[in-house]
Amino acid sequence: MGKIIVGKTTDIPPGKMIKVSIDGRDILVANIDNNFCATDDSCTHSGSSLSEGKLDGCVITCGWHAAQFDCKTGKLVKFPVKIRDLTSYNVTVESENIFVEM
Ligand code: FES
Numbered sequence: 001m002g003k004i005i006v007g008k009t010t011d012i013p014p015g016k017m018i019k020v021s022i023d024g025r026d027i028l029v030a031n032i033d034n035n036f037c038a039t040d041d042s043c044t045h046s047g048s049s050l051s052e053g054k055l056d057g058c059v060i061t062c063g064w065h066a067a068q069f070d071c072k073t074g075k076l077v078k079f080p081v082k083i084r085d086l087t088s089y090n091v092t093v094e095s096e097n098i099f100v101e102m
Contacts, residue, residue, distance in 0.1 A: 048065075050069070089101055
């Protein structure tokens with residue numbers, strides 16, 4: 001699919017995350033100390049929208065049952081049982097525009 005523009009850097013303040021829809025797929029884009037990262041927005045446990053959870057550093061905590069994922073890698077950080085990692089995506093910034101590579 002290539003590089004998709006998802007917004008401007010000013011759209012996502014540090015420590016915040018948003019959900020964008022790319023070709024019908026919900027993607028979470030987060031700003032961690034002005035480094036941007038992107039993963040699937042849907043929790044691999046039961047499908048909650050992770051962008052409605054909490055972001056602490058690079059750790060996303062799901063608002064439903066508190067699964068934790070690393071926003072930079074998509075890897076599961078903490079949950080009582082093994083669930084799938086999130087798919088993560090490369091993010092680049094050019095002239096204040098944020099691009100997600102899919
Ligand atoms: S839906 Fe995310 S932890 Fe259950």
